[in-house]
Amino acid sequence: MRWYDANRRDLPWRRTREPYRVWLSEVMLQQTQVATALPYYEAFLDRFPSLASLAAASEPHVLAVWSGLGYYRRARQLHAAARIVVRDHGGHVPLDAATFAGLPGVGRYTTAAVLSICIDRPLAVLDGNVARVLSRLYALPAAIRDPRGAKRLWALAESLVPARRPGDWNQALMELGARVCTPRAPDCAACPARRACRAYALGRVAEFPPVRPRRRVEAVRRAVALVTRGDRVLLARREGALLGGLWEPPGVDLANGDRARTRLGAVLRPLGVRARLAPTGRTVRHTITHRAIVAEVWAGEMAADASLDRRASARRGATRDAEPPRARWVVRSRPGVPLTALARRLLRGD
Ligand code: SF4
Numbered sequence: 001m002r003w004y005d006a007n008r009r010d011l012p013w014r015r016t017r018e019p020y021r022v023w024l025s026e027v028m029l030q031q032t033q034v035a036t037a038l039p040y041y042e043a044f045l046d047r048f049p050s051l052a053s054l055a056a057a058s059e060p061h062v063l064a065v066w067s068g069l070g071y072y073r074r075a076r077q078l079h080a081a082a083r084i085v086v087r088d089h090g091g092h093v094p095l096d097a098a099t100f101a102g103l104p105g106v107g108r109y110t111t112a113a114v115l116s117i118c119i120d121r122p123l124a125v126l127d128g129n130v131a132r133v134l135s136r137l138y139a140l141p142a143a144i145r146d147p148r149g150a151k152r153l154w155a156l157a158e159s160l161v162p163a164r165r166p167g168d169w170n171q172a173l174m175e176l177g178a179r180v181c182t183p184r185a186p187d188c189a190a191c192p193a194r195r196a197c198r199a200y201a202l203g204r205v206a207e208f209p210p211v212r213p214r215r216r217v218e219a220v221r222r223a224v225a226l227v228t229r230g231d232r233v234l235l236a237r238r239e240g241a242l243l244g245g246l247w248e249p250p251g252v253d254l255a256n257g258d259r260a261r262t263r264l265g266a267v268l269r270p271l272g273v274r275a276r277l278a279p280t281g282r283t284v285r286h287t288i289t290h291r292a293i294v295a296e297v298w299a300g301e302m303a304a305d306a307s308l309d310r311r312a313s314a315r316r317g318a319t320r321d322a323e324p325p326r327a328r329w330v331v332r333s334r335p336g337v338p339l340t341a342l343a344r345r346l347l348r349g350d
Contacts, residue, residue: 003192004172063338077105117167124157129177135209224251248343275300
């Protein structure tokens with residue numbers, strides 16, 4: 001704790017104990033480095049300074065502000081949770097563990113982090129950083145990704161959390177893991193816990209935590225259509241769990257033997273778009289959660305006065321009045337809808 005008090009980084013979410021702000025930081029920091037999250041945190045609070053303003057916003061608006069940070073499910077769940085807090089709790093984050101943990105996207109980690117930091121509840125956190133530090137300190141062959149290992153690590157973390165300043169304790173462990181006890185190059189010489197560290201005493205730091213084989217990355221061949229109309233480009237809204245609600249140029253994953261032009265034509269027709277497609281020879285490589293995508297870019301042009309053929313869409317049941325449109329012509333530099341990372345690269349011309 002002395003080390004943390006002297007060395008802690010001055011981060012905006014550490015200057016407040018306001019539950020909404022602390023909660024937002026914990027959501028953003030899941031799967032994301034501090035340096036990456038920082039500008040998004042500031043921008044998000046500029047747009048949505050209170051839980052009420054977040055609850056009042058539309059989902060596309062929230063996703064647009066989150067756009068680029070990835071793992072959009074986090075934003076959707078935070079938005080849904082904000083609406084519940086406004087509807088059921090008068091806009092005040094419920095700070096009893098059971099109620100808070102019942103909100104969308106709030107798990108054991110987030111509950112403990114927010115309640116320990118905001119109201120000094122002695123609840124332990126366990127994330128990748130804390131798990132690594134504990135595994136090394138106790139020479140415990142347990143990994144957070146392994147259910148049995150996680151159970152042991154949670155029990156250990158809970159046995160350590162103090163009644164006094166539990167939030168700072170939790171953050172101290174995370175800070176130590178992020179800055180000193182790092183995955184590949186721990187700086188044991190500068191570590192305040194060196195004398196208590198069993199892995200260090202045994203000279204076996206590199207063995208903890210045990211490594212599990214990584215999930216295999218799937219190679220995906222994809223074709224995308226950059227269809228332009230004057231100064232505008234066609235985007236389609238993705239459906240489904242993976243990136244659903246985000247927009248990108250229409251595209252399709254290809255199986256062996258698939259003809260890209262035919263498959264793309266079949267994707268465009270229900271959107272009401274008929275364009276002659278030509279290969280550009282350009283490919284864009286993009287990796288996202290276990291998918292290494294190689295996207296072949298095809299180009300198509302439509303007359304400047306062409307619009308989406310809504311009748312064609314309606315005939316195929318793709319567009320009903322009650323549904324938001326699935327395709328739009330947008331200006332490249334100001335699309336006005338939340339984009340996938342691949343879409344941003346395609347539109348930039350990377
Ligand atoms: Fe990590 Fe080394 Fe410190 Fe042990 S001594 S906690 S391995 S940095």
